[in-house]
Amino acid sequence: xxxxxxxxxRIDGENRTAxxxxxxxxSDFLRERLGATSVxxxxxxxxxxxxxxxxxxxxxxxxxxxxxxxxxxxVETVASLENAGxxxxxxxCFARHHALQCGFCTPGMLLAARDLIETIPDPxxxxxxxxxxxxxxxxxxxxxxxxxxxxxxxHRNGGK
Amino acid sequence: MKPxxxxxxxxxxxTEALTVLRDRGADGAVLAGGQSLVPLLTQRxxxxxxxxxxxxxxxxxxxxxxxxxxxGALTRHHDLMTLSDRxxxxxxxxxxxxxxxxxxxxxxxxxxxxxxxHPAAEIPAALLALDAxxxxxxxxxxxxxxxxxxFLGAHRTALRADELIxxxxxxxxxxxxRWAVQEIAxxxxxxxxxxxxxxxxxxxxxxxxxxxxxxxxxADTPSRVRSxxxxxxxxxxxDPAVIARAGALVTQNVAGHADMHAPxxxxxxxxxxxxxxxxxxxxxxxxxxx
Numbered sequence: 395x396x397x398x399x400x401x402x403x404r405i406d407g408e409n410r411t412a413x414x415x416x417x418x419x420x421s422d423f424l425r426e427r428l429g430a431t432s433v434x435x436x437x438x439x440x441x442x443x444x445x446x447x448x449x450x451x452x453x454x455x456x457x458x459x460x461x462x463x464x465x466x467x468x469v470e471t472v473a474s475l476e477n478a479g480x481x482x483x484x485x486x487c488f489a490r491h492h493a494l495q496c497g498f499c500t501p502g503m504l505l506a507a508r509d510l511i512e513t514i515p516d517p518x519x520x521x522x523x524x525x526x527x528x529x530x531x532x533x534x535x536x537x538x539x540x541x542x543x544x545x546x547x548x549h550r551n552g553g554k
Numbered sequence: 555m556k557p558x559x560x561x562x563x564x565x566x567x568x569t570e571a572l573t574v575l576r577d578r579g580a581d582g583a584v585l586a587g588g589q590s591l592v593p594l595l596t597q598r599x600x601x602x603x604x605x606x607x608x609x610x611x612x613x614x615x616x617x618x619x620x621x622x623x624x625x626g627a628l629t630r631h632h633d634l635m636t637l638s639d640r641x642x643x644x645x646x647x648x649x650x651x652x653x654x655x656x657x658x659x660x661x662x663x664x665x666x667x668x669x670x671x672h673p674a675a676e677i678p679a680a681l682l683a684l685d686a687x688x689x690x691x692x693x694x695x696x697x698x699x700x701x702x703x704x705f706l707g708a709h710r711t712a713l714r715a716d717e718l719i720x721x722x723x724x725x726x727x728x729x730x731x732r733w734a735v736q737e738i739a740x741x742x743x744x745x746x747x748x749x750x751x752x753x754x755x756x757x758x759x760x761x762x763x764x765x766x767x768x769x770x771x772x773a774d775t776p777s778r779v780r781s782x783x784x785x786x787x788x789x790x791x792x793d794p795a796v797i798a799r800a801g802a803l804v805t806q807n808v809a810g811h812a813d814m815h816a817p818x819x820x821x822x823x824x825x826x827x828x829x830x831x832x833x834x835x836x837x838x839x840x841x842x843x844x
Contacts, residue, residue, distance in 0.1 A: 416562030416605065417557040417559055417595070419596065430766070440592070440593045452632075454657055455657045457663075458588050458592045458658075462607075463585075489687075509656065525655070527743045529654060542594065
């Protein structure tokens with residue numbers, strides 16, 4: 395279409411370019427144009443956190459950003475956690491603590507968890523729940539998620 | 555749903571942005587953090603023909619802590635949370651910490667919160683409490699509107715279609731003011747069902763010299779509850795009856811608001827409770843803000 399324009403960005407370490415109309419949301423752009431289907435669509439209005447990604451180092455809800463705004467940006471999805479086929483420690487903690495069931499919220503949860511433990515080295519339970527409050531889970535009841543994040547924080551920061 | 559078609563332009567500087575708004579503002583929407591606007595576009599609750607992206611206007615993201623506090627409109631809530639140099643700054647930081655959750659605070663801006671003017675938003679209530687002034691610019695004018703005159707109704711403000719909010723000015727105060735924010739919401743990050751911001755200045759004997767009591771979420775706009783403020787001045791804050799009466803005055807005198815989240819009577823009553831808690835917090839805290 396004539397209103398489409400190129401959006402150049404770096405996603406999970408790879409430079410990519412694709413076309414987008416101004417009205418195309420970043421969430422749809424990442425999924426449909428760049429094949430990043432780990433970005434999940436839940437509410438599509440900034441409430442549930444399923445579409446959480448990291449843009450230029452900042453935790454971001456992809457459904458609240460227009461794709462054209464991300465021209466020149468660096469984007470990380472949950473795929474950025476993988477390290478040569480090995481699960482990231484946060485992912486391992488999620489598995490160990492049964493912090494997922496259907497897995498729909500999990501990509502967003504993992505990125506929010508990583509953002510938290512990089513920001514607050516020794517988070518209290520309240521701080522974990524506060525920081526993760528933008529990610530909704532319909533399956534687990536959150537207890538396993540909180541335990542996984544606490545474990546991941548200790549693991550990362552050399553705790554007991 | 556997905557957004558309807560619109561034209562899009564990313565402004566490179568404020569002059570360019572204001573020129574574009576002069577020409578197309580009537581059918582346009584200004585995009586800053588997008589945390590309120592983009593969901594509105596997606597739900598088609600807003601259908602502008604044109605979106606002006608102002609995220610490139612770095613000159614609007616500065617904070618100047620001199621005689622008073624001037625905060626650029628593009629300052630993100632996350633960055634507001636780092637302000638601490640004076641009690642007024644610490645109040646804004648505390649108010650910003652109540653907004654939604656980290657991803658929203660990374661992008662959401664103080665100017666956006668002011669322009670969106672949600673009845674239960676923390677920033678507008680804080681600006682009323684701080685006697686702040688809002689600077690507005692168009693291609694041909696610069697004007698200042700006191701916060702108390704800016705919020706006209708739910709999502710209705712004094713901002714004109716050809717104007718940008720460029721900064722907020724918080725006048726200096728003596729450093730003995732104490733502030734507290736109290737709000738109640740069903741879940742963390744939800745819009746408040748009721749929100750109270752209290753500021754008090756008092757002497758060593760705890761006699762109140764000046765007070766600010768602002769309620770949000772209980773009417774179409776935040777409002778100062780003057781009867782509660784006047785009651786507190788000259789009274790000894792150590793007396794629990796003085797605190798209790800302040801809460802009762804808030805309950806009696808806020809306009810009230812009912813919707814599917816909570817009825818009017820609940821919001822009014824809770825606003826009174828939050829007022830008492832906020833006053834108690836002011837008296838008990840060691841730092842300037844709770």
